[in-house]
Amino acid sequence: MNRLLIESNGIFIGEYEKSQQADIDRKIEEINAAETTLLSIYEKHGVFHVRWDGKARKKSIRVKDIDRVKDIEVGSIPKAAWRAASWQK
Template sequence: MTLFVRVEPIKKMNRLLIDSNGIFIGEYEKSQQADIDRKIKEINAAETTLLSIYEKHGVFCVRWDGKKKSIRVKGIKVGSIPKEAWRPASWQK
């Protein structure tokens, strides 16, 4: 199964909206233009985790909490993006 990411501009940032089989399943971290490709790669690398969270808990959002990329449902942390899925930020290259 492949995830599809829609990019929605909001002021100086972008929302990354994730669909699976035409169904909205969640939102990834808000992103600057320079980081969109990297975050899409992270989404694809974490596909199994994201689909599992959606199946168990419903629509989610992923946010950086200072140490981890937390997956939340209705404001409650239900998981995190595995560190192996992370990609270097644009400013780290």
């Protein structure tokens, strides 16, 4: 698995879904398509991570809560930014 670390102006702002090599280009496109959302989340909540929520079928944007015991959802990646997975092509 690969970690996709996101930077803005040289500052680490978050991590996108862990991915197989075959999905890296697609996820980079998703990051670019969701740039406004991701920057807004970082400005409001700080460093985030994006994970697939299979139950809710969405790409959840999460941050550590103050006591670092659990993550809390603060947003999601708009479906318009999603790209087809490598196994769907």
